[in-house]
Amino acid sequence: MPHRAARGSSARPGLFGQGHGRADRDDPARLLRADRPCAGPAHRRIGGKVGYVPGNNAMIFQAMDQGKGDIDVHPDVWLPNQESFTRTYVDGAGTVVLTSHPCEGNQGYCVSKDFTARFNITDIADLGRPEVAAATDSDGNGKGEMWIGAPGWASANVNEVKVRDYGLLDFIEPIRAEESVKTARVKDSIAKGEGHAFDCYKPHAIWYMFEVVMLSEPPYNPEKYKMIQPSDDPDWYNKSHVATKDALKRVQIAWSKSLEGRSPTIAEFLANFQLTADDVSGLAYEISANGRDPAEVAKDSDRVDAMLGL
Secondary structure, eight states: OOEEEEEOBBSSSSBOOOBOOOSSOOSHHHHHHHIIIIIHHHHHTSOBOOEEEEEOHHHHHHHHHHTSSSSOEEEEEEETTTHHHHIIIIIISOOEEEOSOOEEEEEEEEEEHHHHHHHTOOBGGGGGSHHHHHHTOSSSSSSEEEEEEOTTOHHHHHHHHHHHHTTOTTTEEEEEOOHHHHHHHHHHHHHHTOOOEEEEEESOTHHHHSOEEEOBOSOOOGGGEEOOOTTTOTTHHHHOEEOSOOOOEEEEEEEETTHHHHOHHHHHHHHHOOOOHHHHHHHHHHHHTTOOOHHHHTOOHHHHHHHTTO
16 A cells, blocks of 8 residues: 655755555554654754655565665554564564554454444444344445455455454455545444444544444454465465454554664654554544644654653
8 A cells, every 4th residue: 555655854964754654554643653753853853854755565664674765764563464574674684673662553343333332233243243234235235344444454454354254254345445435434424324344443533533432353362363464475365364353563663773873863762752542542633633733733842852862
């Protein structure tokens, strides 16, 4: 999936940049985590100039690995979703660094609170009940729809396998579309009192935008969670088996190790950078729902000073 990655020039040695996306995710929460708290201080306090370029995870990690400054920072790495990249560039080559201050990410499936009440939906298995599937069938093809993510998302691949291994394929059609399409559909379905199931996660502004409920799943069990990504094997779908909830995620920032020599102040700032999931969800809501300027929302001079070691 295309993402906005960032690059830029700095008055200091080297270049500063950000790669956006999580093999996944294009949302206000990511925008807040990435653009403003990282890029803002680099521009205002350190003197760097930040720009953004489109890219996907493979391209972003490759650019960080090369260390030429084309893309220096990926501010939204979700693990274990992107372990195929971190194994290669962090653990293997040692050319990319991960922050030691992850934000907790929780991934699951949601429906509106009203829909859960009307159909007594509490668990992912409930989506396979005929009356629930019919209530989420918007195109009349006999199957309900569930948004599983955008094209190119690692988590969408997991969700596609889960729909199969949860025994839902006879009742639910997995749909891939951009996240903006999903958000519009959630809003429309709630306004019309219709059913709609969708991949959801924290941190995200949606928890402040709408009354939604995350469905329960079988507890995470590594013995029932064998996911192979397309980057590892072209036959990933047939070789994967996922019939359990995802483990809690670690949302981290990654940057090119070459920054330590080219822009050590920026590297130190990134190493100290930290936000909680509640920070991100609440502040992202201010951007997406209340229309506040992300730069204004992300200002917190005391916390930024601490991250800069001031």
